[in-house]
Amino acid sequence: MIPLPLARIAEITSGALAGMADPRAVVRGPVVVDSRAVEPGSLFVAVKGDRTDGHHFAAQAVADGAVAVLASRPVDVPAVIVADPLAALAALATAVCAGLPAATVIGVTGSAGKTTTKDLLARLTARIGPTVAPVESFNNEIGHPLTVLRADESTRYLVLELSARGVGHIADLARIAPPRIGVVLNVGTAHLGVFGGKEVTARAKGELVEALPADGVAVLNADDPLVVAMAGRTAARVTWYGRGAAAAVRAEGVTLDGRGRASFTLRTPSGAAPVRLRLHGEHAVENALAAAAAGYELGLPVTTIAEELSEAEPRSRWRMEVTDRPDGVTVINDAYNANPDSMRAAFGALAALAGGRRRFAVVAALRELGEESAALNEGVGRLAAGAGLEALFVVGPDAAPILTGAGAGGAGRTPRAGGGPAGDGAPPGAGVVHVADVAEAVAELSALLAPGDVVLVKGPRAAGLERVAAALLGGDRR
Template identity: 40%
Template sequence: MIALSLAEIATITGGDLHPVDPDTADTVVNGVVDTDSRKMTHGGIFVAKPGAETDGHRFVGAAVENGAALALVEHLVDDAVSQIVVPDVVDALAALASAVVARVRAGGMLKIVGITGSNGKTTTKNFLARILESAGETVAPIDSYNNEVGAPVTMLRVTENTRFLVSEFGAAGPGSIARLAGLVEPDLAVILMVGMAHAGGFGGIKETAKAKAELITASRPGGVAVLNIDDPRVAAMRETAERRGMTVMGFGQGADADVRASDIHVEASGTRATITADGETQTLHLKVLGAHHVGNALAAITAAGVLGVPLADAIARLESVEVAERWRMQPMGNDSVRIINDAYNASPDSMAAALRTLAQITGPDERTVAVLGAMSELGENAGEEHDRIGLLAVRLNIRRIVVVGPEARRLYLAAVGEGSWDSEAVHLPDQDAAYEYLRTELREGDRVLVKSSNSVGLRHLGDRLGELFS
C-alpha cells in the first residue's frame, strides 16, 4: 500500500482515531492490509471483520504481535495498538481501497482491468497477470480474492510504481459487481461468459447476465469492453458498452472476432490453437489442459493487446504457464495413472468442459475415470443440471463414473438410466469411501478427472490420489 498517516486513514474511512499515544496520529503506515492476523507484517493494517463463526476483534492482539501498526475496528479493544473505530469495517476497507487506487491513478501510469464471468475468472486473471508482469509492475488477486473483502485487499497492494491492477469480480448477488468495480472504475471490462454457475442465487440466467453486465456500467466511460462474442448473452452487452462510449473488442472463434482462435486441439501435453489478431497469426501451445481455456487465453491476449503488449509476447508468456491455479485442471499422479484435479469449483459449463477434456486426452488403450461431486448454487435447476452431466458422462463413453456424496446422487441415477451399469457407475457416500474404492480400482493407463464444487471438497480427494500415484 502507499504510505498514509493514521490521521489520513481516519479521514478516508470516516472513523474515529484512537492513537496508542498522542504522538502517533502522524505515524505513516504502508504495510499489508488484511483481515487475517497471520498475514500481518511490520506496519500492517489489520481489519477486524466480524464473521459468522468468529470475530476479528478477538485477533487484534495476534495481529499486533505480527507487526500490525493499526487496527480498523467496530469497537475499541483492549490492545496496545492504534485503532480507528468505524461503523462497518468492510465499508471502511472499500473506502480505503478506492482512495488509494485513485491517488495512484492520478499519477497517470496505472491502468485497471476488471474481469468477471460465470466461469474462468481466476484462470483469465492469472493468464493476464503473467502477460503483463513483463511490461510493468502488476498487482493481481491471490487465489480467488474477488469478493467484498478480497477485491479491496488486492486493490490496496498497489504502489506508486504499479502499472497494472487486474481485479477479479465475483457476484454475490445483484449489485455486488457494480459496488466492487465502482471502487476503481476499470479502464478495461473483460466479460467471459454467462452460465448457470450461481444462477440459483440470482433467480435465473437472465438475472445472472444482468449482474455480469454491471462491470460495464461501473467501468470508465470511454474505456474498453473485452467481450466473448461466442456467448450471445455477453455479445449482447455491446450495446450497453457503446452507449457508454466504450470501444468493444470481441474475442472468440467466430469470424467476426477481433482476436480469434481456430484449429484447437487438446492433447495430454496441453492445448494447441491458432491465434489471429490484427492480421497476424501465431500458434499457441498452452500447457493448461482443456479447449475451454483457449477462451480464457483469448480474453487475456485481447486485454493485453489493448494495453500495448504485442501478440507474440503475450503468447510467449502464456506458454510459460504450467498450471492455471491449484485445483484447476491440475495434472497430478504419474505417467501410468494421471490425475486431473479440477475440484476447486464446478458449474454445469465447467463440468461439461472438463469431461470433454478427459475424453479428448485419453488414448484408445487408456481408460477414462470421472470422480464427480455435486454442483452447488444452482437453485431449482440443480436436479436437471445434475441429470444433464450424468447423461453427458455416459455419452462421452466415460468408462468409470464414481459419484461421491448424497447431493450428487441424481447425477449417478441419470448415468445408470442412460446405460452405465454393471459397476461402470458407482455411488459412494463420502471422500474416504471413494478413496478406498479408487485405491484398488485404478490401474495403469487410467486418466482420472476429479471434479466438484468447492464446498464438496473433492479437491482434497484429488490431492490424496495424486500423492498415492506420484
C-alpha cells in the same frame, strides 16, 4: 500499499482512533483479514464471520507487528474504530486506487474462467509494467479491496477479478477500482439459484461494461449471445474475441495434443502468431483469447502475446492440475469449483487426455442451481454416463439426481478392479458408486486403480474434493 498514517486512515474510513493509537504511526501494508498473515507494518481488519470473530485475534495481530486494527469495537490495542470494517476496507481501497492515476485497472468477469484469464492477463501486463493481481480468486467484497490495497506508486496495471452473487455486486466492486478495460467471458449456469436465471446473470455481469468510461475498452466474447448484447450497455469502444471469423482477436486451426493442450493460430488485426498452450483442456482457448484481446488493446505485439500465452503455466491451484504418478496413473484435479458448464469442459479435457486409457471420475452434487438443480445435476450424470468411464464416484449428500442421470445414460453397474477390459463377459460401461465422504471415495477408488488409469476430480468447492486428488497423489503437494 501506499504508506498511510493512522490519522489519514481514520479520516478515510470515518473512524476514531482508540487504544492509545499513535495518529502518526504509518501503515505500509499489507492489509490483511487473517491474523496469521500479519507482517510488520500491517493493518489487521477484524471481520466477524459465521464461525469466528477477528476481534478475538486483535492482540495477537499487534504482537506480530500490525500497526493497528480496523475494528468495530475497542480491542485493547491500537485501533481505528469504524461502524463496519468491511465498508471501511472498501473506502480505504477506493482512496488508495484514486491515488494511483498512473495505474490502469482491468476488470475480468464471467460465469467461468475468470481466474485463469486473470492469471494469463497479469502475465501479459507484467511484460509492460509492474502489475498487481489477485491471489487465487480474491474477487469478492473482501478479496477485491485487499488486492487493490497491495498496489503502490510503482503499480502500472491492476488486473482484477470481479465476482457477483447478485445484481449490484460488480457495480460496487467497480466503484472501488474504476476499470478502463473490462473483459466479459461468458454467461453460464454458475449460481443460477442465486441469480434466478441466465438473463439476470447477464444483467449482473454487464455492470462491468457499464462502469467503463467513454475512452475505455470493453473486451467481449463474440461467441456468447448474452455477452454480445452487452455492447449496447457501454459507452466504451468494443473489441471482440472468439472462434468465429467476425472476432477481431480469434483462434484459427485449434488442435489438441495427447495431453489435452490446445495449439492454434492467434489472429489479430495486425497479424498472427502460433500459440501452444501448456494449460489443459480446450476451454482454455477462450480464456487465452480473452487475455490476448486485452493485451492487444494495451499495445502488445501479437508475437509477444503468443509467446507469453505459450509459456504460461497454471498459477492458481486445483484448476486443471494434471499430475502423473510414478505408476502412470494420471490425476486431473479440477476441484476448485464446478457448475454444469465447467463440468462439460472438464469431461471434454478428460476425453482428450485419456485417449484409450481407463477413465474414472469423482464428482459431487452441484449447488446454488435453484429450481433447476435436479435437472442440471441429472445432466451431470448423463454427461458422466457418456464419458466412457470405468467408474463414477459421487461423493456426499444430494447425489440422487446425478445417480439417476448416470443410470438413465446406461450406467449403474458394479465397477471392476484391475486394468484392461471388463471380465466375465460384462459389457463395457461405467459403474456408479455413491460414497458418503472423501475418505470412502479414496478407499474405494484406490482399490480399482491400475497403472495408466486417468482420474478426473471435479466438484463444488464446498465438497472438498481436492482432498481426493491430494490423497491419490500421496499427500497435499501444495
